[in-house]
Amino acid sequence: MAYKFEIMTQEQAEDIAHNWHYDGEYSFYDIEADEEDLAEFLDPETRGNSMFAVLKEDEIIGFFSVNKVASNIYDIGLGMRPDLTGDGRGLEFLNAGIDFVQSRFTPDNITLSVATFNLRAIKVYRKVGFKDIDTFMQDTYGSTYEFLKMVYEC
Template identity: 40%
Template sequence: MVYQFKLISHEAVERIISWNYDGVYSFYNMDEDLEDLKEFREDAVSNENYWSVYQRDHLIGFFSFHEHEDNHIEIGLGMCPDNVGKGEGFSFLEAGLQKAVELYHPTSFGMAVAEFNKRAIKVYQRAGFQITHLFMQQTNGGEFQFVEMKKISFKTIIAKY
């Protein structure tokens, strides 16, 4: 798949905010947590750490990259609900990792994902992420269990994106 990365625009932020996921995945709807919504709306535009991802001029997702000590990159990401569950997650993630390698030359990657999201965890593990620990986090009006994952090896990152 060919992905195009662009620094996220105000228009892309507004489109991402309007995405609605079904069922248990509605947890990821931006309006489920007004604090996260406000933060995304205020922080993403004109921020070199937030990237929108396009496929044939169609916005299909976004990545955020946050650099920590020892050149560790924390990743946030989201895919358009129309693209979720269609087998595109792995190539989407690999393209995002490659973009981060180009931008930051990291020593490792980290991310957190809701524990119930087994589908995403499986994709992340396939890409070489390992579960480092579980933790509870306040979000969406409650407390939920999350999985922290880390990737040190870059063997699976293919420089074709």
């Protein structure tokens, strides 16, 4: 069954923010871990039409954000439900997201940023065809972390 992307509802945002908790170092991705991220994620105006719930067989399995950052360049952010991570589903999920972005927005390039410790995600991104651009430091979750900026040429 195919993935379905729909504008995220307030109920879905609250469920993800308050009930999705990742294990170990991946708890970095818990939305409640950063007050600013939590506030933005829960604010319908901030989410606007750029945050999508991803469903498979009418069950929410992840989320995908899409934001235009330059002429025909779109930046994405994504997350899978914690109980679905780490067992090989990421490649299919990411490919579905790329297909969605390409069909809806027809970008020239898709970019994303990922914490450099997240080798599991970086491996999937590279396998799909994302290329490393640069690293940068960002203040988040009460500390400063290194991130890798990547690009996918459509």
